[in-house]
Amino acid sequence: xxxxxxxxxxxxxxxxxxxxxxxxxxxxxxxxxxxxxxxxxxxxxxxxxxxxxxxxxxxxxxxxxxxxxxxxxxxxxxxxxxxxxxxxxxxxxxxxxxxxxxxxxxxxxxx
Numbered sequence: 001x002x003x004x005x006x007x008x009x010x011x012x013x014x015x016x017x018x019x020x021x022x023x024x025x026x027x028x029x030x031x032x033x034x035x036x037x038x039x040x041x042x043x044x045x046x047x048x049x050x051x052x053x054x055x056x057x058x059x060x061x062x063x064x065x066x067x068x069x070x071x072x073x074x075x076x077x078x079x080x081x082x083x084x085x086x087x088x089x090x091x092x093x094x095x096x097x098x099x100x101x102x103x104x105x106x107x108x109x110x111x
Contacts, residue, residue: 027066031062034059034062034070034071035070040078048082052082055078056078056082059071059072059074059075059078
């Protein structure tokens with residue numbers, strides 16, 4: 001026979017299992033979107049700092065947590081753009097830039 005505490009414990013555990021499954025399904029959906037729709041070969045001005053901490057950081061964190069190499073490949077892909085802006089194009093006096101165009105064909109600095 002179940003007492004109230006045991007029954008409540010079963011319900012809470014069942015709820016946690018359902019939430020975990022839901023999170024796994026949501027992660028799978030997000031992973032598929034990153035794999036198929038996240039591309040960096042666009043002609044768009046972006047904030048270099050924000051891209052570095054949010055996009056690159058999120059991809060590296062996702063790789064670390066999941067072990068899925070696709071996230072690492074995407075991180076390396078965006079890192080090539082960041083590297084080209086910071087080191088290949090040349091030094092920017094006083095590091096005084098915010099927005100850059102990440103297109104490989106056109107690197108435009110906006111002050």
